[in-house]
Amino acid sequence: MKKNLLTLPTKYQLQTMNIAVTDGVTLPVSVIGRGKPVLMLHAYGMDAREFLPFILSLTGEYTFYLPHLRGFGEAKSIDLTQFDFVRQYADDISVVIEKVCLLHTVPSIPVAAISMGAQVMWAYFERYGTVKVSRYLNIDQNPAIHNQSDWQGGLFGERQQEVFEVFHNVVDMTLPYAKVDSFTHLPFALKRHVTDVERQFSLMSVSRPRSKAIVQVLTHQNDHKLVFYDHSIWQHKMRCLQAYLALPYDFRATIEKVTIPVVNLIGGRSKLYDVKWQKKITHMLPNATEIVLPRSGHAVPMDEPIGFYKVLKRFFQG
Numbered sequence: 001m002k003k004n005l006l007t008l009p010t011k012y013q014l015q016t017m018n019i020a021v022t023d024g025v026t027l028p029v030s031v032i033g034r035g036k037p038v039l040m041l042h043a044y045g046m047d048a049r050e051f052l053p054f055i056l057s058l059t060g061e062y063t064f065y066l067p068h069l070r071g072f073g074e075a076k077s078i079d080l081t082q083f084d085f086v087r088q089y090a091d092d093i094s095v096v097i098e099k100v101c102l103l104h105t106v107p108s109i110p111v112a113a114i115s116m117g118a119q120v121m122w123a124y125f126e127r128y129g130t131v132k133v134s135r136y137l138n139i140d141q142n143p144a145i146h147n148q149s150d151w152q153g154g155l156f157g158e159r160q161q162e163v164f165e166v167f168h169n170v171v172d173m174t175l176p177y178a179k180v181d182s183f184t185h186l187p188f189a190l191k192r193h194v195t196d197v198e199r200q201f202s203l204m205s206v207s208r209p210r211s212k213a214i215v216q217v218l219t220h221q222n223d224h225k226l227v228f229y230d231h232s233i234w235q236h237k238m239r240c241l242q243a244y245l246a247l248p249y250d251f252r253a254t255i256e257k258v259t260i261p262v263v264n265l266i267g268g269r270s271k272l273y274d275v276k277w278q279k280k281i282t283h284m285l286p287n288a289t290e291i292v293l294p295r296s297g298h299a300v301p302m303d304e305p306i307g308f309y310k311v312l313k314r315f316f317q318g
Contacts, residue, residue: 011059019099021092023081028074029096030066033059037104038316040066041117045237047073054309062316067096071236085243090123097132110316112137122251125258135261137315140298142273142281143251145244153277164245170197171242183231194234195221207269207297259286263315268294
């Protein structure tokens, strides 16, 4: 029998596992590879499959589980049922981790998480502890979002008030249209404002000129394109943003309980979380090491793809 040369080896075949979580919703999880199980959590606005370029060469050693958080990627049609989306995501991930451990008959698995996904892991540790996580890679994320009298390491650091005012404004402008089915039905000026704010956020997330150029190309919408632009996750992104602004996310009290090995990966030029305050987290954790990629902004995979891959590989190897 002739072998189909177009068929990829098993370890390179991407599959989707559907896992029923606590409220009966079925959460899609992309799965690839064969070997020891590991889990990776994506960032705000990201599709979990965007990790694939960094893990394909490791699929002969590991089975990667890439959950799609509600409202994003393959889960974009799944609605949140709680305003506190970070803790709802943590509840979902607890079920995913339990399922993966059961499938592979292991007591715990390594987890790597970036940005919002890492915030979800702080919430997970608060609610479920560290029994099911063998080690953790925290990628450019502090546990407290809002600046306080004893904490100035929140989102956007010294610029927090300025940037949050922009976010409050765009959330307030979109609230009257929360039940509009399609982004294409919004007033043109509002569509322009929403996409401009998103572009500025993306540009703040990267540091290197090539990354900024890529962001500019990917996010540019001329007037004609914007008229017909079907932004399928805009409502979900606004809802998450509203919760970030309103809820006092602060998981610092959880840190001393995270006694498993932690690698704190820091973008040396991150504009979202000040390096000085990220380093404080390393010292607050009982069992942490620190890696700083000096030329990277917050979006480490985009700014330093090779460095990110090397860190991932070392982390999964333990």
